[in-house]
Amino acid sequence: MGTATSSMAAKFAFFPPDPPSYNIIVDEASGKMKFSDVNYQRDNVDVLKLRTRRGNEIAAMYVKNPSASLTVLYSHGNAADIGQMYQTFFELSVHLNVNLLGYDYSGYGQSTGKPSEQDTYADIEAAYKCLDEMFGVKQEDTILYGQSVGSGPTLELAIRLPHLRAVVLHSPILSGLRVMYPVKRTLWFDIYKNIDKIPLVDCPVLVIHGTEDEVVNISHGKRLWELCKEKYEPLWLKGGNHCNLELYPEYLRHLRKFISAIEKLQRPRNVPDLKPEDHSDQTLNNADQNKEKSRPSTDSKDKGRPSFGHKEKSRLSTDSRDKARASIDKREKSRWSIDRHMKSRNSTDHSEKARNSFDRLGDMVRSVGLCNVDCLKQTAAEV
Numbered sequence: 001m002g003t004a005t006s007s008m009a010a011k012f013a014f015f016p017p018d019p020p021s022y023n024i025i026v027d028e029a030s031g032k033m034k035f036s037d038v039n040y041q042r043d044n045v046d047v048l049k050l051r052t053r054r055g056n057e058i059a060a061m062y063v064k065n066p067s068a069s070l071t072v073l074y075s076h077g078n079a080a081d082i083g084q085m086y087q088t089f090f091e092l093s094v095h096l097n098v099n100l101l102g103y104d105y106s107g108y109g110q111s112t113g114k115p116s117e118q119d120t121y122a123d124i125e126a127a128y129k130c131l132d133e134m135f136g137v138k139q140e141d142t143i144l145y146g147q148s149v150g151s152g153p154t155l156e157l158a159i160r161l162p163h164l165r166a167v168v169l170h171s172p173i174l175s176g177l178r179v180m181y182p183v184k185r186t187l188w189f190d191i192y193k194n195i196d197k198i199p200l201v202d203c204p205v206l207v208i209h210g211t212e213d214e215v216v217n218i219s220h221g222k223r224l225w226e227l228c229k230e231k232y233e234p235l236w237l238k239g240g241n242h243c244n245l246e247l248y249p250e251y252l253r254h255l256r257k258f259i260s261a262i263e264k265l266q267r268p269r270n271v272p273d274l275k276p277e278d279h280s281d282q283t284l285n286n287a288d289q290n291k292e293k294s295r296p297s298t299d300s301k302d303k304g305r306p307s308f309g310h311k312e313k314s315r316l317s318t319d320s321r322d323k324a325r326a327s328i329d330k331r332e333k334s335r336w337s338i339d340r341h342m343k344s345r346n347s348t349d350h351s352e353k354a355r356n357s358f359d360r361l362g363d364m365v366r367s368v369g370l371c372n373v374d375c376l377k378q379t380a381a382e383v
Helices: 002-013 082-096 117-135 148-158 194-200 218-227 249-263 280-290 320-347 351-366 375-382
Strands: 024-026 033-035 045-051 057-063 071-075 099-103 142-147 166-170 204-210 235-237
Touching: 033 045, 045 117, 057 082, 057 117, 071 082, 071 117, 071 148, 082 099, 082 249, 099 117, 117 148, 142 148, 148 166, 148 194, 166 249, 194 218, 204 218, 204 249, 218 235, 235 249
Parallel strands: 071 099, 071 142, 142 166, 166 204, 204 235
Antiparallel strands: 024 033, 045 057, 057 099
16 A cells, blocks of 8 residues: 555655756766866765665765754755755855754665655665764764655654754645645655654754745744644744745854754653664654644743753643543544544545546646755746
8 A cells, every 4th residue: 555655655755856957976186076067166075875775776965064963865856966065065165163964765866766755864864874874873963854755754853863863844734635735635646645643752942934824834844843842943934935935144044043043952761762664663653652642832922032851741630530532532532533433444445536536636747746956947847
């Protein structure tokens, strides 16, 4: 079922630049790989090829900053590759004083294979493994940054890293289907079910979104922020759309403020490590089981200030009869939840019906796209 879902989603969910914006060549003098079609080559940039657990070889670039204590793992948007992002990555490394690893999804740029939801999960795992094994970057010194569709693999990895330092969501999506329709419940054929995963992220989360985003409405970013456990002051850029937030002075200013706050934050180290590649199925099941437990934040006092480590404390009842009554209520709710779940699973048996409905969305979603750098040019060309 998961393979069929991912295959159908790939029909409309991915728009790799064609042709790719760069090629990879080997420098004769140094023997190192570099991009052939990128202006202003940088000496502190390593070009890499990484093997994923699904058998693809993905292209990546690592920007080294000798004064950095933190490293950003950046998952770009849907209609870009790392050749287009080269200068942006370099500027972010300089202005935020971080190391930065950017990578291309399978089927993007010079990465092999075809793009799919599951492949993007394998891709970000390979990138994270590279940081750990090749550059010695610790989990507690890593910030995951997901832009647009990149918020999907970012949150998938984030829920499996208990020591992760922080997450940045840039024009994120609640889920693939919710970009088109404000559906109330998560459907089996939906992709990147961020709405179900964000409550499981334990580290601080910064959300950035433009108020005039015509591709992914700002309601996506606001809802994800509401569902965060550890909120950081969000950035709603007035007048910003889906592709131009980096042009606003507030963008870098707010990111620098966030990085500064994160650097001062001590991460807990008493939680056992989880290896991403060993826990994908378990984590997805946990996300489904816990989505009913998540609650949106309703405390307006949280807005405008970080809320690190202030987790909601459960109330303890002193009346044993109330406890018993509450326990019975919980069992009843659990039964109702299981009944609803079984009904939902029964509904997936009508796969052909759902598949037809899914395909009808295809043409509409193709016209939307989840774009990134140079996406305005690409959209104009397609029209």
